Amino acid sequence: MDLLNEKELYQLVHKLSVDHFKKAFTHDVAFNYRLRTTGGRYIPTKKLIELNPKYVVEMDENEFIGIIKHELCHYHLHIEGKGYKHGDKDFKKLLRETGxxxxxxxxxxxxxxxxxxxxxxxxxxxxxxxxxxxxxxYKCGKCGGKLQALK
Known part of the structure; x- marks a missing residue:
């Protein structure tokens, strides 16, 4: 998949929003070249979705679409006034429903x-x-057992 321009990116996000959430995406989406360890982020104060362009270049299309869907979960729940953060029940439920x-x-x-x-x-x-x-x-964080160094 080649890097998309702003219009193509917006159209892709809007299409995924309508297909998977049955709701329109009406705000901004952009590539953020400074993102390093994450695929994307949603900024609630600006109602902006930022996506890491490296995921378009280095990974397959399904991975990038998954990132967009994840950020759309944050977006739609925030717009509706529901729990949109990672730990919230509404967020986890919407992730499951939309795959x-x-x-x-x-x-x-x-x-x-x-x-x-x-x-x-x-x-x-x-x-x-x-x-x-x-x-x-230090001990094991899972069971409290003893740790052993491996080569």
């Missing part, structure tokens, strides 16, 4: 190489970390 993803897949260009891996000896939960963890001081 929108809760989180976006990390970009291939943002993949991290972790230096340290730890394993819980009790529940086998694996932890990947950039910095070393003191296994005498």
């Amino acid at each position: 929108s993803p809760r989180h976006c897949t990390p970009l291939p260009s943002q993949k991290r190489e972790y230096k340290y891996t730890y394993l819980c000896l009790k529940c086998k939960q694996e932890y990947k970390r950039m910095r070393r963890v003191d296994v005498k001081k």
Whole structure:
């Protein structure tokens, strides 16, 4: 998928809004080239959806459409005066109803190489970390078991 111009982007967002939410999208949408770790964001005070253009270039079309649907969930719930934040029941319900993803897949260009891996000896939960963890001081966050450093 090639990068869209402003008009094409607005038309895509409007079409997805009508198709999946049965409501028109009447505010602004734009690419934000400064976004790094997120696929998009909704700014309630401006009623603006900002999208990360790297997701158009680096990922498949379905991933980008999922991000737009996720941001439209925030948008429509905010317009209706309902709970539009990630923890709200209304938001989670609308995500399920529209088949929108809760989180976006990390970009291939943002993949991290972790230096340290730890394993819980009790529940086998694996932890990947950039910095070393003191296994005498810290325990598993899931079950409280002892951690062991792996190579």
